[in-house]
Each structure stands twice: as structure tokens, then as C-alpha cells.
Amino acid sequence: MRFYRFRNVWTRFWVKRSHAHPGGRIAAFLATWFVPPFYGQVALANLDERGFTAPGATIYHPGLVLGQHCFVGERVLIYQDDDGGPVTLGNGVHLHRESVIQTGVGGSVIIGDDTHVQPRCQISAYKGCLRIGKRVEIAPGCAFYPYNHAVDSRRSIREQPVYTAGGISVGDDVWLGYGVIVLDGVEIGNGAVIGAGSVVTGKIPDNAIAVGIPARVIRYRGDADRGVGYVVDKR
Secondary structure, three states: OHHHHHHHHHHHHHHHHOOOOOOHHHHHHHHOOOOOOHHHHHHHHHHOOOOEEOOOOEEEOOOEEEOOOOEEOOOOEEEEOOOEOOEEEOOOOEEOOOOEEEEOEOOEEEEOOOOEEOOOOEEEEOOOEEEEOOOOEEOOOOEEEOOEEOOOOOOOHHHOOEEOOOOEEEOOOOEEOOOOEEEOOOEEOOOOEEOOOOEEOOOEOOOEEEEOOOOEEEEEOOOHHHOOOOOOOOO
């Protein structure tokens, strides 16, 4: 009992000091001494309204705005390239290990409350804005690109300009399976489910279940409850 009381006091003490500079990284390391790795560290974000950033995370982004109780895991990178726009994380956002968020010229990222980004996801915002809603579950290995490159044959690939078709918008309560890629100009509606390995290139309606390359709607949530079989969108 005494050990658990000591552990709780120790952990809370160092979490609250992990936001101090220049010793914040050391304090964050000490806060994890009695805490299991990986998902075990998520609870540390609940000990202070400023959340918890793992000691192995790298934040190089003066335009980062963190909501309350955010969790930033080990080896997460949040990076601002030249003229990159802001990154705004809502309350209770989780960014798990080895995920990358970067903004470049004209690009910005907004992630809503209680959205969870699992390991090794790539969010790269140039030119366009990426908006992800509330309570979105993003599986490992997903990628978001709210921009594109031109492919003019008269110019080398490295010389192609970057442009946007309107960025990316992901609604609330969306679930993206493992390895989903979301491209520029996409709008995913509230409550939609995107199957693992899909590439989303167009609009996905509310509550749709979409799979494939490119992703196509196969049915809607609730169809099975009403005795409706799979409905394939032929568009």
C-alpha cells in the first residue's frame, strides 16, 4: 500500500513539473519510472490539464496549440517547415509513438477533442488544411495528404509545383482502419468507417462503410440491423 501511494505521489509530482523548461524533459522521464510503457503512459495526461508529452517526443513547432489533457507519445514528431501553418490539438487528443505531424507553406492541421491517432501515422499538410473531427479513431499506419504535386511532362518531378484541391475534412466519430490513405480534396462524413488499406480519393457520406482502392461505399451503418444486405456504390 505504501509503495502504491509513493508511486502515485512520485508520478503526479514529476508530471506537473514536466512542463517546466529547461528541465521538463528530465521531469517527464522521471514521471515514467513506475509506469508501463506505450499505452500505460496515456494515463499520465490525466494528471495535469496541460497533459503529458513523453521525453522521447520531438516538438519543433512554435504554432502548436495543445488542448487540455493531450497525450504525445514516444518518438512522435511535430514539425513546422518553412511558412507552415498552425497545429491545433483539441482536448484529450492522443498521438501515439512514431506518428508525424508536419506543416509547410499554407498548410495547417486541426484535430478535434478525444481523437486518437495510433502509431506510425503520417500527417503532412502543405497548401491545404486538414481538419479531423471529434472522437475519431485512426488506426496505425494511416496517412493524410491535403495537397498534391503537378505531373507536367515538361518539368522534372522535383520541379513540379504543389497545389491543393481544398484540403481534407474528416467528420466526427469516424473510424479509419489500418493503413488508410486519405488524399487531397476528400470529405469523410460523420460516423463513417473506412476499411483497412483503403485509399480515399472522394467524398464519403455520413455513416457509410467504404473499402478499396479507391474507396467505395459497400453499405451503411445500421443496414444489418434492418436486415439490409451489402449495397455497393457503382459510381
